[in-house]
Amino acid sequence: MPIFMLISIPIAYYLKGYSWEESFIVGPLFNIGMFVVLGCLPTLIIHISHYWNSKDLRVFIDDEAGKITIDQDQTYQYNLESLEFTEHLALSKKRNEDGKFRILTPWSNYSYIKIKTEDNQEFTISSIVISTEDFPFEVNQKKYTLWPAIY
Structure with missing residues (x-):
């Protein structure tokens, strides 16, 4: 995060025309916003996708018998080799x-x-x-x- 501070503060000062005092306020807010947009939102979307598609899924694996049972709306049982x-x-x-x-x-x-x-x-x-x-x-x-x- 400190490396991004070194980049965002001069960008706010030189490119956006903020004063140095304003740049020290805007820079961290920009970094927090980018962390949320680029880090938290995609992860939240993927987690919701994984949860929603797996919420009713049950998997039972029997190593000795070589079978897998998948329970999602219906129960399916298969040989692992197939x-x-x-x-x-x-x-x-x-x-x-x-x-x-x-x-x-x-x-x-x-x-x-x-x-x-x-x-x-x-x-x-x-x-x-x-x-x-x-x-x-x-x-x-x-x-x-x-x-x-x-x-």
Whole structure:
């Protein structure tokens, strides 16, 4: 946050024509506003999206029997070998795999797993239901997006 103060105060003084005293008042307000707009609102939207789409979802995994039971409006049970798992992660998570620098975002911890069955049904399990790190099975494919919302 201090680096942004160094930028926003001179911008307010030179570009917007505020006095130095006004710039020291406007600069922090601008930084707080940008933190809310760029940090809090997108995270809140993603969290509401994940919550709303997962509020009635129940997942039961039986490792020994090799079955997964998904309860959402109806109850479905599948063999784990017949399912295709696709993990949708935030782009910043890719840096752990390729060693490149990625900017962390407030919504970097949100992700979801899409399960596709043999009968072409798709289920989406959000990271607020079960963390992708705690998911007990290997995913077949990983996809990275800047905005990991569930649609």
